[in-house]
Amino acid sequence: MAIVSGVSSTAIDSFRDDGYFIVDGFSGVDVGHQMLADVIEIVRDPDEVVSSTPGMLIVSETQEDMVGVNPEDTVSKVFTLHDRGAFKSFLDDERIAALLVDLIGPDVDCFPSQFIFKNPGAWGQPWHQDSYYFPFDPPRPIVGLWLAVTEATLGNGCLHILAGSHTEPVHTHVPDRRPNANLGYVEIVDHDMSDQQPVLMDAGDLLVFDSHLMHCSIDNLSEGIRAAMVFHCCAAGTVDLGFEQYDYFKSPIHRFTALLRDGELAIAPQ
Ligand SMILES: O=C(O)CCC(=O)C(=O)O
Numbered sequence: 204m205a206i207v208s209g210v211s212s213t214a215i216d217s218f219r220d221d222g223y224f225i226v227d228g229f230s231g232v233d234v235g236h237q238m239l240a241d242v243i244e245i246v247r248d249p250d251e252v253v254s255s256t257p258g259m260l261i262v263s264e265t266q267e268d269m270v271g272v273n274p275e276d277t278v279s280k281v282f283t284l285h286d287r288g289a290f291k292s293f294l295d296d297e298r299i300a301a302l303l304v305d306l307i308g309p310d311v312d313c314f315p316s317q318f319i320f321k322n323p324g325a326w327g328q329p330w331h332q333d334s335y336y337f338p339f340d341p342p343r344p345i346v347g348l349w350l351a352v353t354e355a356t357l358g359n360g361c362l363h364i365l366a367g368s369h370t371e372p373v374h375t376h377v378p379d380r381r382p383n384a385n386l387g388y389v390e391i392v393d394h395d396m397s398d399q400q401p402v403l404m405d406a407g408d409l410l411v412f413d414s415h416l417m418h419c420s421i422d423n424l425s426e427g428i429r430a431a432m433v434f435h436c437c438a439a440g441t442v443d444l445g446f447e448q449y450d451y452f453k454s455p456i457h458r459f460t461a462l463l464r465d466g467e468l469a470i471a472p473q
Pocket residue numbers: 319321327328333360362418419420421431433
């Protein structure tokens with residue numbers, strides 16, 4: 204039987220009006236811990252897993268003052284994890300399926316997944332809309348799932364969002380103006396963000412957001428890691444047109460994987 208109705212009407216209203224909602228305590232804290240343990244293993248011994256996983260990419264912090272004892276201490280993100288144990292189990296949860304059916308429809312793919320370390324001292328990601336990174340046909344709907352692996356606070360680099368900004372078109376994004384900013388960081392500079400709100404989360408909380416929602420994260424000024432796992436999902440059949448400004452370059456981290464077909468969990472990745 205098809206999965207139906209995973210989102211309360213209040214959450215649906217928030218998604219429509221504000222461009223996001225939060226599910227408190229969606230996952231046990233252990234889910235994030237398993238994810239963190241897996242990515243640490245990957246970055247400590249990357250060769251075989253990276254070469255055998257299409258789209259997997261380890262991106263380091265590029266700001267000059269990042270230091271660390273272990274390899275993971277200076278990693279920013281690890282991409283394309285959605286076929287791996289803890290990550291796949293998260294996506295295969297029927298509550299995720301039900302939520303995606305409501306927000307996208309019965310046929311859904313996951314196309315990038317990224318673990319964000321946000322180690323002590325790491326800079327935040329500037330204001331952006333995720334759809335800037337997704338030159339797709341159709342361009343929408345695309346839904347982001349941001350799972351707090353640790354708590355996210357004003358001290359350790361939580362997200363900030365601009366509620367309602369999902370109704371905006373994709374704005375011009377300019378390269379992050381900070382010297383040595385991370386690979387791929389771009390910034391919206393033509394919009395008033397003064398109504399921004401911090402998104403304070405506990406480990407296990409899930410932020411569900413529209414890919415046009417303007418958001419950023421702030422610097423991690425704490426002594427501890429602020430980790431998150433982010434998946435993006437779109438309607439099956441969505442085509443990656445590639446980045447026009449780079450000769451229609453298609454990002455290797457856009458690895459479309461079947462999640463739902465006819466409202467049911469798809470078994471095998473595409
Ligand atoms: O978690 C962060 O620090 C930034 C994440 C973000 O902006 C995104 O996933 O689009």
